[in-house]
Every structure is written in C-alpha cells, then in structure tokens.
Amino acid sequence: MSRAGERLINGLVKENPTFVLMLGMCPTLAVTTSAVNGLGMGLTTMAVLALSNLFISLLRKIIPNRVRIPAFIVIIASFVTAVQLLLEGYLPSLNKSLGVYIPLIVVNCIILGRAESYAYSNPPLPSLFDGIGMGLGFTVALTCIGAVREILGAGEIFGRAFLPDSFEPIRIFGQAPGAFFVLASLVALQNYVKNRLQREGKPYEKIGSGCTEDCMNCAETGCKKRFYDNSGTAETGARKSGKRPAVPGPDKEGR
Amino acid sequence: MSGLFKVSSNPHIRSKMTTDMIMMTVVVALLPAAGFGIYNFGPRALLVILVTVISTVMTELLYWLFMRYLCGQKQRELTVADLSAVVTGLLLALNLPVTIPLWMAALGGVFAILVVKMLFGGLGQNFMNPALAARCFLLISFPVQMTNFVCDAYTGATPLTALKAGEQVNVMDMVLGHTGGTIGETSVIAIVIGACILILAGIIDLRIPGSYLVTFALFVCIFGGRGFDLNYITAQLSGGGLMLGAFFMATDYVTRPITIRGQYVYGVILGLLTGIFRIFGPGAEGVSYAIILGNLLVPLIEKYTRPTAFGYRRGGARHEK
Numbered sequence: 001m002s003r004a005g006e007r008l009i010n011g012l013v014k015e016n017p018t019f020v021l022m023l024g025m026c027p028t029l030a031v032t033t034s035a036v037n038g039l040g041m042g043l044t045t046m047a048v049l050a051l052s053n054l055f056i057s058l059l060r061k062i063i064p065n066r067v068r069i070p071a072f073i074v075i076i077a078s079f080v081t082a083v084q085l086l087l088e089g090y091l092p093s094l095n096k097s098l099g100v101y102i103p104l105i106v107v108n109c110i111i112l113g114r115a116e117s118y119a120y121s122n123p124p125l126p127s128l129f130d131g132i133g134m135g136l137g138f139t140v141a142l143t144c145i146g147a148v149r150e151i152l153g154a155g156e157i158f159g160r161a162f163l164p165d166s167f168e169p170i171r172i173f174g175q176a177p178g179a180f181f182v183l184a185s186l187v188a189l190q191n192y193v194k195n196r197l198q199r200e201g202k203p204y205e206k207i208g209s210g211c212t213e214d215c216m217n218c219a220e221t222g223c224k225k226r227f228y229d230n231s232g233t234a235e236t237g238a239r240k241s242g243k244r245p246a247v248p249g250p251d252k253e254g255r
Numbered sequence: 256m257s258g259l260f261k262v263s264s265n266p267h268i269r270s271k272m273t274t275d276m277i278m279m280t281v282v283v284a285l286l287p288a289a290g291f292g293i294y295n296f297g298p299r300a301l302l303v304i305l306v307t308v309i310s311t312v313m314t315e316l317l318y319w320l321f322m323r324y325l326c327g328q329k330q331r332e333l334t335v336a337d338l339s340a341v342v343t344g345l346l347l348a349l350n351l352p353v354t355i356p357l358w359m360a361a362l363g364g365v366f367a368i369l370v371v372k373m374l375f376g377g378l379g380q381n382f383m384n385p386a387l388a389a390r391c392f393l394l395i396s397f398p399v400q401m402t403n404f405v406c407d408a409y410t411g412a413t414p415l416t417a418l419k420a421g422e423q424v425n426v427m428d429m430v431l432g433h434t435g436g437t438i439g440e441t442s443v444i445a446i447v448i449g450a451c452i453l454i455l456a457g458i459i460d461l462r463i464p465g466s467y468l469v470t471f472a473l474f475v476c477i478f479g480g481r482g483f484d485l486n487y488i489t490a491q492l493s494g495g496g497l498m499l500g501a502f503f504m505a506t507d508y509v510t511r512p513i514t515i516r517g518q519y520v521y522g523v524i525l526g527l528l529t530g531i532f533r534i535f536g537p538g539a540e541g542v543s544y545a546i547i548l549g550n551l552l553v554p555l556i557e558k559y560t561r562p563t564a565f566g567y568r569r570g571g572a573r574h575e576k
Contacts, residue, residue, distance in 0.1 A: 168356070168359075168397060168400075170362075170396045170397070171395065171396045171397070171398070172392060172395045172396040173396075175395065177395070181370070192326075199327070
C-alpha cells in the first residue's frame with residue numbers, strides 16, 4: 001500500500017503534471033478563467049485518468065504492443081463519453097462553461113502519457129493510484145491558477161465577492177495572456193522553492209525511483225519505462241536513408 | 256562604462272556614446288513632448304509622469320535587491336543608473352491619458368520593467384518595447400479608464416475617433432497639439448523638436464520613421480476611402496500616437512532590426528499594420544499594437560535581411576577556390 005501512497009505524492013508534488021511536467025497545457029490555459037472551472041476540469045480529468053489507468057493496466061497483457069495507442073484511445077474515449085453524458089445530466093452549467101474541452105480530454109497528453117509510461121507496465125492498483133495522484137496534482141494546479149485569475153481578473157473567488165468593490169478588476173487576467181502570466185508565476189515560485197531546498201542541502205529529486213524520465217539522455221537501454229528505443233531502430237533507419245542521424249525526437253506514434 | 260559591455264579582442268571601434276549618454280539624450284528629447292503635455296493637460300500630467308518614472312526605477316532597484324540578496328546573484332550589477340528605466344517610465348506616461356488613476360499608472364510601470372524587461376534578462380534583452388507592452392497591458396486590463404480622454408481641458412472625442420466617425424477635424428489644432436489624447440502624443444511640433452534632437456545627436460536616423468510614415472500615408476491614401484485628400488492624410492498622420500511611436504518607440508535600439516534593409520522592411524510592416532488597425536479595426540488607434548507586433552517579427556526580419564559577409568556567397572556559403 002505504500003506504493004499507492006508514493007504514487008499519490010508523486011502526482012501531487014514531485015511530478016505534478018502542470019507545474020513540473022508541463023503537460024496538458026491546452027486545458028490549463030483555456031479553462032482556468034475561474035476557480036470553479038479549474039476545479040471542474042481537474043476533477044473530470046482525474047475521473048477519466050484514474051479509470052483509464054485502471055483498465056489499461058488490467059488489459060495490459062491482452063493489448064498487443066503494436067496497436068496499443070489505438071487501444072488506449074478507445075478506452076479513454078469511452079470513459080470521456082460516459083463522463084460527458086454524466087456532466088450533461090447532473091452538472092449542466094459546468095458542462096456548458098467547459099464546453100469543447102470535455103471531449104478534448106480524449107487527447108489530453110497527461111492521460112495518454114500515464115497510460116503509456118505507467119499503466120501499461122504496472123499492476124492495476126498502483127496504476128489506479130497513479131491516475132488519482134496525477135489527477136489530484138492537475139486539479140490542485142488548475143484550481144490554483146483559476147483562483148488567482150478569478151481574484152485578479154474579477155475580484156471574486158468561487159463566484160463570491162472577495163476583494164472590496166473599490167478594487168478595479170485587472171481584466172487581462174480573465175483573458176488568455178493572464179493565463180500565461182499566472183502559470184509562469186506559479187512555476188517560478190515552485191522552482192524558487194525547489195532551488196532553495198536544493199541549496200539548503202535537501203535534494204529535491206524529481207522522481208522517487210531515481211529515474212529522471214529523461215529517456216532521451218538516458219543510457220539504460222533495457223529500461224521498461226522507456227518511451228522509445230533510440231539505440232537500434234533510429235540509427236539503422238538513418239543509415240539506410242544516408243542522412244546524418246538526427247537527434248532522437250518523439251517517436252512516430254505521435255507522442 | 257556600463258557593466259553590460261563584454262570586451263572582446265581588438266581591434267575596437269571607439270565611441271564616446273555610452274548607454275547612459277544615449278538614454279540621457281532620449282530623456283532630453285522627450286522633454287518638449289512632456290512639457291507640452293503638462294501645459295496642455297495641467298499639473299496632473301506631471302503627477303502621472305512622476306508616478307510612472309518612480310515606479311519603473313523602483314521596480315528595477317527592488318528586482319536587483321531581490322536577485323542579489325535573496326537569489327544569491329552576488330555579481331549582479333545595479334543597472335538603474337543607466338537611465339533606461341527613466342526612459343521607459345517617461346514613454347509610458349506619455350502614452351497614458353491624463354485622467355488615469357495613479358495606481359494603474361504605477362502598475363503599468365511595474366509590468367514594463369518587471370515582466371517585459373527584467374524577466375527577459377534586463378536592458379538589451381527585452382523582446383518588445385517595455386513602455387508599449389505596458390500600455391497594451393493597461394489597455395486590455397482597463398479599457399474604460401485607458402480610453403477616457405475627457406478631462407478639464409477637453410471634453411469631446413479625440414480627433415482620431417472623430418475622423419473614424421467621418422467628422423471633420425481641425426488639422427491645425429492637431430499639429431499644434433490643442434486636442435484631447437494621451438499626455439505626450441497630441442503635439443506634433445513638440446515631438447518633431449524631440450525627434451530633431453535625436454537625429455542631430457546621431458541616436459536615430461530616418462530609416463524606420465521615414466518608411467513607417469510614408470507607408471502609412473500611402474495606405475491611408477489608398478484604403479482610407481477619401482482618396483488623395485491632403486487634409487485627411489495630415490490628420491491621420493498627426494493624430495494619435497503615430498508620431499510619438501514612429502520617432503521614439505519604433506526606433507528603440509533593442510527591439511528594432513539591426514540590419515539596414517531590415518529596418519526599411521520593419522518600417523513598412525509597421526505602416527501597413529497601423530493602417531490596417533486604424534482603418535479596418537474596431538478601434539480608432541492601432542500604433543501601439545502595430546509596434547509590439549512588429550517587435551515580435553524582428554528576429555525573422557533580421558534572419559532574412561542578414562548582409563552577406565565578405566568572402567561569402569549569398570545564403571552563407573563560402574566561396575570555393
């Protein structure tokens with residue numbers, strides 16, 4: 001059970017999808033106009049993430065390696081459809097304010113990323129908690145960004161007046177540029193704390209297992225977590241076509 | 256000498272122009288426009304100018320203190336003395352309406368220095384003009400206060416708004432500056448005096464302002480809907496922030512192209528953008544958006560207008576024997 005707890009902390013802090021991994025930027029920037037929207041988007045994504053992680057992990061021995069991405073997408077899309085129907089039925093106002101970003105959860109890179117890098121090679125229970133942890137991290141991040149933007153851009157928080165009426169809302173924070181400003185400030189704050197901890201001799205490891213997940217610069221070829229294999233295929237392919245071996249980029253499956 | 260200089264091996268070109276000297280000249284060149292603004296709009300204009308200048312200088316100072324004592328950058332040099340923050344503050348104030356609440360003016364100063372200049376690496380590293388970026392930040396954030404040009408001296412619409420609505424305007428008043436508008440933009444004469452100071456001191460040349468204004472005049476002539484109406488073209492040229500922008504902001508050393516061909520291209524792009532924004536856009540004014548958009552294109556312009564080095568073919572390949 002300690003592994004489940006480690007996964008939760010990992011998703012919330014060490015490998016926070018928004019502030020550390022910088023994944024899922026599209027919903028992060030687009031829907032965080034208010035704290036409620038951020039919270040709603042985060043929780044919706046978390047539900048899909050946890051369930052898809054669980055089912056992909058359960059099916060990992062059946063899904064053939066070659067068609068794994070389409071299989072993942074089918075599983076994720078089924079859950080997104082279910083969640084969207086539930087939202088339409090029970091929380092129509094949230095569904096309306098999130099709009100097209102609910103169906104777009106299908107292509108959210110956090111979900112596909114966790115499926116590929118964790119759920120496909122780990123047992124169901126840790127995968128479930130990995131999904132919950134990542135989802136919580138995403139939720140916390142989106143709610144924080146949404147709250148700051150709502151306070152500065154409208155003087156409210158969760159729809160209630162927060163600042164006195166004499167405060168003139170800085171409207172840019174309710175618009176797209178404001179999302180970038182707030183995200184950048186929060187990431188900077190996070191990095192500041194991280195650097196402080198490092199300087200005080202408390203090493204802040206990105207990931208508990210010691211893996212940096214920086215597969216591009218990793219020498220360990222037999223690693224199961226590897227996103228792609230840059231030792232064999234990439235070079236032979238380049239040699240055949242007679243070009244200089246390019247820097248190994250993202251693999252061909254669109255990751 | 257400024258600490259930002261990195262001395263390379265000789266031969267060196269010697270110049271008495273230092274960053275401080277250039278900035279000082281720009282401040283002097285802006286004084287006519289600022290002085291006319293204070294005369295035109297009353298003492299509150301002086302207050303707005305003071306607030307933005309103090310805000311920009313204090314932001315740069317506090318940022319330095321923060322980086323030096325809390326982030327451990329012991330070698331960091333204090334760059335407030337090069338007056339660039341003063342220039343930014345002054346330019347920002349000249350781009351604000353006189354009625355703006357003072358805290359908004361101060362916020363604009365903080366944004367200009369902290370976000371646009373210091374976070375990108377300080378003087379020489381900013382990717383767009385800090386004063387204009389701050390003006391656009393304020394314009395998006397506080398659209399009502401930033402376009403409130405009704406003050407004690409003037410109650411009507413600004414000449415550009417009147418032009419857009421198809422009314423007649425008094426061109427003589429616009430050239431002299433007896434109109435509503437932001438603090439520093441109204442008087443063409445005061446701005447041109449400042450521009451002459453800059454040109455005579457060798458700080459700027461006419462490449463960017465010239466190509467900018469000519470392109471804009473042609474654009475207005477073709478698409479303005481009034482043909483070659485000299486009155487209309489003069490009004491468009493002297494209205495709004497066009498003169499201030501063309502001479503003081505488009506020519507900013509950091510955010511203009513360094514190649515000579517590139518400067519002409521840049522001026523033409525600015526002229527086209529300003530024309531499009533003014534004539535086809537929803538608002539009456541578009542100089543500030545045109546210039547910051549132009550700033551973003553500068554790296555691209557420089558890439559394609561790079562001169563061919565001696566001994567190289569066009570495109571960068573070396574001559575073979």
